[in-house]
Amino acid sequence: MKRIRPILVVAGALLIPSLALAEDGVTAGQFTANNVWMMLCAGLVFIMHLGFATLESGLTRAKNTTNILFKNTFIVAAGVLTYALMGFNLMYPGDFSIGSVFGFAGFGIATDAAGNTPAYADGGYTYWTDFLFQAMFAATCATIVSGAVAERIKLSAFMIFAVPFVMLVYPILGSWKWGGGWLDQMGFYDFAGSTLVHSVGGWGALVGAWMLGPRLGKYVKGRLNPIPGSNMPMAAIGVFLLWLGWFGFNGGSVLSADPAATSYTLVTTCLAASAGAIAAMFTSWFAFGKPDLSMALNGILAGLVGITAGADTVGIASSVLIGAIAGTIVVGSVIFFDRIKIDDPVGAVSVHLVCGVWGTLAVGIFSTNPDHSFVTQLIGVVAYGAAALAASLAIFGTLKVTMGIRVEEGEELEGLDLAEHGAHAYDLAGPTSILETVTGNSMTRSQPATALAEERA
Amino acid sequence: MKKIEAIIKPFKLDDVKQALGEIGIEGMTVSEVRGFGRQKGHSELYRGAEYVVEFHPKVKLELLVTDDQAEKVTRALCDAAGTGKIGDGKIFILPADDVIRIRTGERGEAALS
Numbered sequence: 001m002k003r004i005r006p007i008l009v010v011a012g013a014l015l016i017p018s019l020a021l022a023e024d025g026v027t028a029g030q031f032t033a034n035n036v037w038m039m040l041c042a043g044l045v046f047i048m049h050l051g052f053a054t055l056e057s058g059l060t061r062a063k064n065t066t067n068i069l070f071k072n073t074f075i076v077a078a079g080v081l082t083y084a085l086m087g088f089n090l091m092y093p094g095d096f097s098i099g100s101v102f103g104f105a106g107f108g109i110a111t112d113a114a115g116n117t118p119a120y121a122d123g124g125y126t127y128w129t130d131f132l133f134q135a136m137f138a139a140t141c142a143t144i145v146s147g148a149v150a151e152r153i154k155l156s157a158f159m160i161f162a163v164p165f166v167m168l169v170y171p172i173l174g175s176w177k178w179g180g181g182w183l184d185q186m187g188f189y190d191f192a193g194s195t196l197v198h199s200v201g202g203w204g205a206l207v208g209a210w211m212l213g214p215r216l217g218k219y220v221k222g223r224l225n226p227i228p229g230s231n232m233p234m235a236a237i238g239v240f241l242l243w244l245g246w247f248g249f250n251g252g253s254v255l256s257a258d259p260a261a262t263s264y265t266l267v268t269t270c271l272a273a274s275a276g277a278i279a280a281m282f283t284s285w286f287a288f289g290k291p292d293l294s295m296a297l298n299g300i301l302a303g304l305v306g307i308t309a310g311a312d313t314v315g316i317a318s319s320v321l322i323g324a325i326a327g328t329i330v331v332g333s334v335i336f337f338d339r340i341k342i343d344d345p346v347g348a349v350s351v352h353l354v355c356g357v358w359g360t361l362a363v364g365i366f367s368t369n370p371d372h373s374f375v376t377q378l379i380g381v382v383a384y385g386a387a388a389l390a391a392s393l394a395i396f397g398t399l400k401v402t403m404g405i406r407v408e409e410g411e412e413l414e415g416l417d418l419a420e421h422g423a424h425a426y427d428l429a430g431p432t433s434i435l436e437t438v439t440g441n442s443m444t445r446s447q448p449a450t451a452l453a454e455e456r457a
Numbered sequence: 458m459k460k461i462e463a464i465i466k467p468f469k470l471d472d473v474k475q476a477l478g479e480i481g482i483e484g485m486t487v488s489e490v491r492g493f494g495r496q497k498g499h500s501e502l503y504r505g506a507e508y509v510v511e512f513h514p515k516v517k518l519e520l521l522v523t524d525d526q527a528e529k530v531t532r533a534l535c536d537a538a539g540t541g542k543i544g545d546g547k548i549f550i551l552p553a554d555d556v557i558r559i560r561t562g563e564r565g566e567a568a569l570s
Contacts, residue, residue, distance in 0.1 A: 226506035284505070292502065292504060292505070295505075334504060334505065338504075338506065
C-alpha cells in the first residue's frame with residue numbers, strides 16, 4: 001500500500017478539525033473507521049512494551065528486575081518524545097536532501113487542516129494517528145536491545161545509547177524504505193518491519209551483548225552455565241502480550257481498516273506465530289531431550305518476527321512454513337550464540353535479528369507479488385545490516401571508551417537493583433517479612449544514607 | 458535433657474508431626490534448609506544448558522526432650538521419616554543445658570510439658 005508523504009507546516013499551523021467528505025473516494029464513515037482501527041493498532045503496539053517488560057523480567061534474575069523495568073520505561077518514554085522531536089520527520093522527510101538516503105522535514109510535529117482529512121493518507125488515518133502509530137514502532141525497535149544487554153549494562157550507558165539509536169539510527173534507516181528512499185525505489189519490501197524494526201534492533205542487541213561481554217559466571221570453568229530466569233509466568237505473559245500487540249503491529253501496517261487486507265494479515269500473523277511455537281517446541285525437545293518452555297515462547301516470537309515482512313503478500317501455507325522455519329532457526333540460533341560465548345539473556349538476537357533477516361528473505365521466496373525478488377530483499381538485508389551494525393558499533397564503542405558500558409563486578413554480583421537503584425523489585429522492605437513489626441522492619445533502619453556512610457567511614 | 462535435630466525430606470513433615478504427637482511430643486520448631494549427603498544433586502536444563510543442583514531442599518525439626526524420651530522419640534522419627542531411599546536424612550542428638558518457657562519462666566521438664 002502506497003503512502004502519501006506527510007506535508008508539514010513547521011511554523012505551527014492551527015488545527016482545524018474537519019471531516020472532508022468523499023475526498024479520495026473515502027466516505028466520512030470509512031475515514032473514521034480507518035482512523036479508529038489505526039489508533040487501536042497504535043494502542044496494541046504499545047502493549048508490546050508491556051510484553052517486553054514482563055518477558056525480560058521473567059527471563060532475568062530477581063536482583064535485576066527494577067533495573068530492567070526502568071530501562072523499559074525509559075525507552076518507551078524517550079522513544080515517543082524523540083520521535084516527536086525529530087524521528088518522525090527523519091523517517092518520513094517528504095523530500096530527500098542527500099540522494100535518497102537522508103532527508104529531514106524539520107523539528108517537531110505539526111500539521112495543517114488537511115492533515116486531519118482523508119486528503120492526508122488516502123483516507124487511512126490522520127497525521128496525528130500516523131505519528132502515534134509510527135512512534136510506537138520506533139520505541140519497539142529500541143527496546144529489543146534492552147533484553148540482550150540485561151543484568152550487566154550500566155544504566156546511564158544504556159540510556160545514552162538508546163537516545164541516538166531511536167532518534168537517529170532507526171528513523172534514518174527506516175526512511176530508506178517506508179519514507180520512500182532508495183530501497184523503496186528499488187522494490188525492497190518490508191510490510192511491517194522484519195528488517196526496519198526487528199533486525200535493526202537485533203543488530204544493536206548483538207553489538208551490545210558482544211561488547212559488554214557475558215554475565216559473570218556464564219562461561220566459566222570451560223562450561224556454558226545457565227543463568228535461569230526468575231519468573232516463568234511473567235515470561236509467558238510477556239510473550240502472549242507481544243502476540244496480542246502484533247495484531248496491531250501487522251494489522252495496522254495495512255495503514256487502513258481495509259477488511260480484506262487487515263483480516264488476511266491477522267490470519268497469516270497468527271498462523272506463523274503458532275507454527276513457530278510448535279516448531280520450536282519440537283526442535284528444542286529433540287535437541288535437549290526435554291520440552292523447554294522458554295524456547296517455545298521464543299518460537300512464538302520467532303514466527304511473528306518472521307511473518308512481519310510479508311504478512312500481507314504471502315499465502316496461507318507459506319505463512320505456516322515461514323513461521324515453522326523461524327521457530328526451528330531460533331532454537332539453533334540460541335544454541336549457536338551461546339556456543340560462541342555471546343550472552344543473550346532473553347534470546348533477543350536470535351528472535352529479532354536472525355528471524356528478522358529470515359522474514360525479509362522469505363518475502364523474496366514466498367511473496368505472491370511478482371515485483372518482489374529475493375535479490376532485492378537480500379540487498380536490503382545487507383544494507384540495513386551494514387548500517388545498523390556500523391551505527392551500533394560507533395555508539396556503543398564510543399560509550400565503552402569514554403564512560404564504560406559495564407557495571408563493576410561487585411555491582412553485578414549484588415544486583416543492579418541495589419547497585420543502580422538502591423531498591424529491590426521484590427521484598428521491597430527487605431527479605432524478612434516475618435520480622436516486620438508495626439512500626440517497621442527490624443532488619444532495616446530508618447536512617448538517612450549519609451548517616452550510614454559516616455558510620456562506615 | 459537432649460536437643461534433637463532432624464533433617465528430613467520435606468514431604469515427610471506431616472507423618473513425622475503425627476507420629477511425634479502420638480507419643481506425646483506436642484511442640485517443635487521447623488525450618489527450611491538445604492543439604493546433601495550421599496544423595497547427589499539432580500540435573501536441570503535451561504535453554505539447552507545443563508546444570509546440577511547439589512543442595513536439596515530439606516526440613517529441619519528441632520525438639521527438646523528429656524533424657525528418657527530421647528530414644529523413643531528417635532525411633533518414632535526414624536519410622537515416620539524413613540522411605541528406604543537415599544536422602545532420608547539424619548538425626549543429631551545434642552546435650553542441652555536447660556530450657557525456659559518465656560511466658561512463665563519455668564525451667565527444665567516443667568517447661569517441656
